[in-house]
Amino acid sequence: MAVPRSRVLDLLKVQCRIFNTTYNPQALRMGTRILHERLKGDAVAEYYPPRIGTIKQLRLLYPDYEVRDEKEDEWLEHMQIARSRGKAPPKKKRTAAESKKFTKKR
Amino acid sequence: MSQFRSKVLDIGCFANIRNIRDHTKRKVFAANEPERQALRYIIRNTTLPQRVRAQAQLQLAQMHCYTRFTQIKNRCIMGGKGRGILSDFRMGRYQFRMNALAGNLPGVKKASW
Numbered sequence: 457m458a459v460p461r462s463r464v465l466d467l468l469k470v471q472c473r474i475f476n477t478t479y480n481p482q483a484l485r486m487g488t489r490i491l492h493e494r495l496k497g498d499a500v501a502e503y504y505p506p507r508i509g510t511i512k513q514l515r516l517l518y519p520d521y522e523v524r525d526e527k528e529d530e531w532l533e534h535m536q537i538a539r540s541r542g543k544a545p546p547k548k549k550r551t552a553a554e555s556k557k558f559t560k561k562r
Numbered sequence: 563m564s565q566f567r568s569k570v571l572d573i574g575c576f577a578n579i580r581n582i583r584d585h586t587k588r589k590v591f592a593a594n595e596p597e598r599q600a601l602r603y604i605i606r607n608t609t610l611p612q613r614v615r616a617q618a619q620l621q622l623a624q625m626h627c628y629t630r631f632t633q634i635k636n637r638c639i640m641g642g643k644g645r646g647i648l649s650d651f652r653m654g655r656y657q658f659r660m661n662a663l664a665g666n667l668p669g670v671k672k673a674s675w
Contacts, residue, residue: 487608500634504584504639
């Protein structure tokens, strides 16, 4: 037995309401396929494992504790020795006037 | 493009410039994915005026190449290799073999029959 088209369309409408899809009996290209795609950005961005347990993170997490960084301590000690010998790097120039690079020596 | 790269190292695995670059691309892609999908929707929707769709096409074409998914490549997290990656384990085939034989990969067993 042939079913009238209007009944089929009614059925389609109900189907769309139930399954939360767009009612589009003319099958126009509406691009809803793209809206239905899941966003994969978060999963893609998690590919490489994050860097955890660095001294900076530990200090942020436990501000009450003193976290020693052996490398930093070593560097500070080295800098102190260099400074006492007058071999430390010069202070950073903040302005063009301070910088001697563009002033002619004569 | 270094304008997207994080100023401090933020991956905990094997880090060479190619791995860091790929990680940067992944982050940029994740940040721009909704915008790209919205533009793609406008382009594919034939019920919208042609002018709007053409503008969306231009806008999508002018987005940075790092926002594109095709820029992303799976790389080995143990050795940085770009080819022969088993994506389930995120490792190159040799690293996978070494780690599997060492028992570092749960559930992986050498076949024997």
